[in-house]
């Protein structure tokens with residue numbers, strides 16, 4: 001019999017054990033995904049070779065044990081699509097039993113009745129999904145999977161009927177901007193808030209194919225999209241980034257404070273866009289790994305003068321060392337699209 005932890009017990013133990021800020025992790029459980037979105041930064045490698053390299057169930061559980069002992073409070077399962085793993089239910093149950101505040105990042109395509117029942121029985125803190133079209137034509141042009149629109153629409157209804165905490169985001173691009181009003185109307189008709197974003201990045205392997213789908217800068221601005229990117233570390237941390245700039249820090253976002261990333265092979269990373277340096281969490285210790293990465297972030301400096309180093313509007317910019325390395329192959333250089341956008345937004349938006 002599985003002993004269920006009450007949140008109050010977990011909370012009491014956590015506060016007794018940890019005087020420092022709690023840790024949050026994003027666990028990328030797999031690169032596999034039932035969709036193949038044209039703009040995806042991950043690339044969603046749907047082949048067996050990648051699946052074979054992924055951590056086994058027991059190893060993911062070992063990581064969760066280590067994170068729990070290190071004081072991890074929030075855990076987000078992401079991918080690829082975490083539900084693409086055959087052992088998703090087992091890992092979900094284990095994370096819930098540990099007492100993590102659990103978020104699922106999924107497109108809902110792989111949702112089964114069994115997973116739904118489990119989530120009703122033991123709900124996650126939130127389910128975050130992306131809906132990039134309000135019509136089959138647009139949705140499947142982006143997802144590149146025939147029949148996926150019907151499945152996702154049905155699964156959104158199931159999740160909402162079950163009163164599970166769903167958040168729907170929309171990534172606006174040249175492929176769906178014509179449908180912005182319809183997507184907004186659909187999301188709002190479900191009683192949810194419309195969350196448009198428009199930040200498209202190069203893939204983790206440096207492939208810049210997704211960048212061609214970015215909105216023209218004028219459309220980005222005209223649609224009033226502002227303030228949130230997938231790592232949530234840019235505008236929200238304006239004051240902090242200014243402080244870091246004064247300290248001449250290389251990383252001026254909020255990384256290194258409390259939020260970390262783990263890839264499907266058990267490597268602990270700074271965040272989802274910065275995969276080097278990495279610390280092997282399976283063979284190592286969570287606190288040691290976090291301390292090493294935090295020191296790297298704290299001590300890293302620009303190696304030369306670059307426009308980004310002396311930039312006065314860094315805090316407005318959606319680029320960063322991770323995204324620059326993937327797109328222009330140089331973590332210290334500006335990314336022309338984001339550079340232009342930041343400059344245009346600075347003129348348009350009163351700070």
Ligand code: SF4
Nearest residue numbers: 231253255271273320
């Ligand atoms: S380095 Fe870039 S991708 Fe990573 S958290 Fe900071 S802003 Fe986000």
Ligand code: SF4
Nearest residue numbers: 308311317334339342
């Ligand atoms: S890309 Fe441009 S706007 Fe962004 S930090 Fe670098 S110089 Fe500033």
